Amino acid sequence: GAGVSQSPSNKVTEKGKDVELRCDPISGHTALYWYRQSLGQGLEFLIYFQGNSAPDKSGLPSDRFSAERTGGSVSTLTIQRTQQEDSAVYLCASSLSSGTRPAEQYFGPGTRLTVT
């Protein structure tokens, strides 16, 4: 079956431009996560969607970052007025409902964002 897919795989943008990153989760997975991995760092939690519940946006680093998940499936992460420090690999993951223990998260290949 298809795994988590992300597009584009690579994105180079100029400082100040807006970018949109897309994530297609595994069909049937109700939970969706966005992470960011900057150079030499671990994965940094950004945002979490679970079904129709309000998303947990506590990891978003600034108000330039936003994400939505339409129809409980596809998600888009938008970064407005990009800065050089936004350069990173943005990873999306999905899982079945998290339940009482951290659900096994299935990751996409990531989008490498470079802000010049």
Place this chain on the structure above:
Amino acid sequence: DQQVKQNSPSLSVQEGRISILNCDYTNSMFDYFLWYKKYPAEGPTFLISISSIKDKNEDGRFTVFLNKSAKHLSLHIVPSQPGDSAVYFCAASDRGGGSNYKLTFGKGTLLTVNP
């Protein structure tokens, strides 16, 4: 403030020998721990996990040990194979904190298994 630390950025072992990857954490509220493996240009894949009520969990060649008093866990791979060469991330969760989905990751350790 790094709550999950993987102090060895890299590790090199011979094929057939044991690989031991270490992870330390500072948040005593963490009660569930996971290891992920990542190949270049791919997303991380789940490997093995352990709850804080256990001190050992084994799955084939992979064993995770948890020492709660020392806030330390380790992943043992025996025997190591060249295909195990990847970056290994340690992650932790505070299930009691109401956000059991939120994982805190270490920076990763690059394991190289030499034939």
